[in-house]
Amino acid sequence: MGAESAYLHGTSPAEQGRLSLLNRLMNEAAMRELAISKGDLIIDFGCGLGQLSLDMARAAGTRLVGIERSEEQLARAERHALLDLRLGDVSDPPLRDHEWGSFDLAHARFVLEHVREPLEVVRHMVRAVRPGGRIVLQDDDHDVFRCWPEPAGFTPLWKAFQRSYDRLGCDPYIGRRLVSLLHDAGAAPVRSTWIYFGSCAAEPKWPGFVENIHSQLAGAREAMIEGGLLGSAEIDAALVAFREWAHRPEAAIWYSICWAEGARR
Numbered sequence: 001m002g003a004e005s006a007y008l009h010g011t012s013p014a015e016q017g018r019l020s021l022l023n024r025l026m027n028e029a030a031m032r033e034l035a036i037s038k039g040d041l042i043i044d045f046g047c048g049l050g051q052l053s054l055d056m057a058r059a060a061g062t063r064l065v066g067i068e069r070s071e072e073q074l075a076r077a078e079r080h081a082l083l084d085l086r087l088g089d090v091s092d093p094p095l096r097d098h099e100w101g102s103f104d105l106a107h108a109r110f111v112l113e114h115v116r117e118p119l120e121v122v123r124h125m126v127r128a129v130r131p132g133g134r135i136v137l138q139d140d141d142h143d144v145f146r147c148w149p150e151p152a153g154f155t156p157l158w159k160a161f162q163r164s165y166d167r168l169g170c171d172p173y174i175g176r177r178l179v180s181l182l183h184d185a186g187a188a189p190v191r192s193t194w195i196y197f198g199s200c201a202a203e204p205k206w207p208g209f210v211e212n213i214h215s216q217l218a219g220a221r222e223a224m225i226e227g228g229l230l231g232s233a234e235i236d237a238a239l240v241a242f243r244e245w246a247h248r249p250e251a252a253i254w255y256s257i258c259w260a261e262g263a264r265r
């Protein structure tokens with residue numbers, strides 16, 4: 001079986017809105033960690049709407065290649081002279097012969113959690129960069145998510161959400177595996193860190209954090225019901241409780257995105 005799998009979040013306008021919001025909340029920290037140099041040739045695996053791709057391309061001042069499987073995402077993606085966005089699967093990237101081994105940086109964020117064979121994808125990323133080139137993986141480990149004081153019904157909802165990944169053959173805990181994926185793909189792991197992704201009710205960015213989690217869970221509603229993971233009444237009640245909880249002054253979300261970096265030998 002290849003890396004092809006159903007994409008849990010889908011590509012509805014609501015989900016595309018969530019993805020844009022996620023980009024607004026996360027990209028500043030991602031760009032700081034990426035420390036892109038002028039002239040870097042970059043390839044972005046699973047580029048989605050291309051927002052982080054464009055930030056990376058601008059920082060490098062070079063044309064970036066983005067690979068995205070969904071026509072709906074590409075139709076709504078950023079359009080810019082610095083972006084060469086290609087329809088294709090990250091398990092069989094549409095690169096020309098001379099492009100393999102030519103990039104300085106291969107990047108993937110929130111993509112490996114949606115493929116069935118992440119190692120195959122990371123091997124392609126390693127092959128895409130030149131010797132000494134960088135491979136950067138950013139992904140979720142949903143087990144580290146905490147919100148407190150916990151909203152009613154949240155634990156069963158979050159558990160069902162995680163189970164909806166493995167029902168699709170995907171790994172909701174891929175974050176902890178990023179360094180070993182780099183190693184197993186033949187790269188030399190050089191760095192492991194987190195990008196903090198939490199907030200509390202007093203912060204201006206709080207509504208964005210709440211909206212991101214709410215729409216992620218609401219977007220997986222059908223998958224959770226169809227998979228027999230949780231009933232519709234429990235899901236809906238927990239989603240309402242989550243929104244109400246978000247108005248409490250002591251409400252907080254604690255989360256971090258796993259980050260791993262390797263170099264091609």
Ligand SMILES: C[S@@+](CC[C@H](N)C(=O)[O-])C[C@H]1O[C@@H](n2cnc3c(N)ncnc32)[C@H](O)[C@@H]1O
Pocket residue numbers: 003004005007009019023045046047048049050051052067068069070073088089090091108109110111114115
């Ligand atoms: C959560 S989005 C992240 C997009 C982007 N990397 C970002 O951080 O904003 C995941 C994207 O990966 C794409 N995707 C999932 N599986 C893919 C595959 N096998 N090949 C190419 N793209 C894929 C989805 O269509 C979606 O646009």
